[in-house]
Each structure stands twice: as structure tokens, then as C-alpha cells.
Amino acid sequence: CYDRFGRPVVVFDNSVQNTQNEADQMKFLSYCFDLACKAMVLSPSQSSQKKLMPQISSPPSATPPTSPITKHVIFMRLDRFSILNNPPMSTTKMTLEALMNVYCERMGLVICYNCPQYFVMVYRLLSGLIDKKTKGKV
Numbered sequence: 001c002y003d004r005f006g007r008p009v010v011v012f013d014n015s016v017q018n019t020q021n022e023a024d025q026m027k028f029l030s031y032c033f034d035l036a037c038k039a040m041v042l043s044p045s046q047s048s049q050k051k052l053m054p055q056i057s058s059p060p061s062a063t064p065p066t067s068p069i070t071k072h073v074i075f076m077r078l079d080r081f082s083i084l085n086n087p088p089m090s091t092t093k094m095t096l097e098a099l100m101n102v103y104c105e106r107m108g109l110v111i112c113y114n115c116p117q118y119f120v121m122v123y124r125l126l127s128g129l130i131d132k133k134t135k136g137k138v
Helices: 020-043 048-051 089-101 119-128
Strands: 009-012 072-077 107-113
Touching: 009 020, 020 072, 020 089, 089 119
Parallel strands: 009 072, 072 107
Antiparallel strands: none
């Protein structure tokens, strides 16, 4: 999906996480971000590429954006965040490292939706690991 500015949106929802294998989780995370990067360059006139990637549709706007889309949005759905479905700290750390080191220039905005108090405490603990540039996007 896309936001109103035509940027692809990557949704994080740890309550539907169904694997315990960290390596597979990181591969899937990379796949999602790579797919979002491909969606940034996909314009409505590139119909041949749409056939190769059927899960990506063009942005909902009727007119293409005036400037190229170079950022994506991360939407973190946190209304069901709890200590019981929280990923292991090592997975969280690896995710943060990927966001800061690999995808930092592609990340335009991070939206934390319905953060419970527990998440706020976890974020404060982890905020020391997040660089200032990335922290400014949250």
C-alpha cells in the first residue's frame, strides 16, 4: 500500500509473527524493504514491470508525483504489543541495525500506532542504540 504522497508503506505487526528463526525473519524483512524500494521506482506507465511484480500496484493518485519517490514509510502497529508476543532482544537489535545501516536513507518516516506504555519503556531502553538521524524519523 502507499501513503497519500505515493510512498510505499511497510507494516510491522509483531502480533502476527509466526516464526522463531531469526535468520528467516531478517531475510523476510530484507525482502519487504527491497520490495518497497522497487515500488518506489514503479510508475503507472511501467506496465511490463507490474506483470513481474503482481503484488505491487501503482500509487492511488491519479497523477504521478512531480518528483521521484525515494523514501518509504514504516507503519508499526502496536495496539497488540505485549511482553508475550515481543520478538527476542537479539532480533530487535538486528532489525534496528538493518534499519540504521542498510535502509537508513530510504526510510522517510516511522509511525508508531497505538503504543502501549510497555512499548514506550522498551523504546526508551533501545533509544541509546538508535542514531540521531534515525531517531528523528520516529
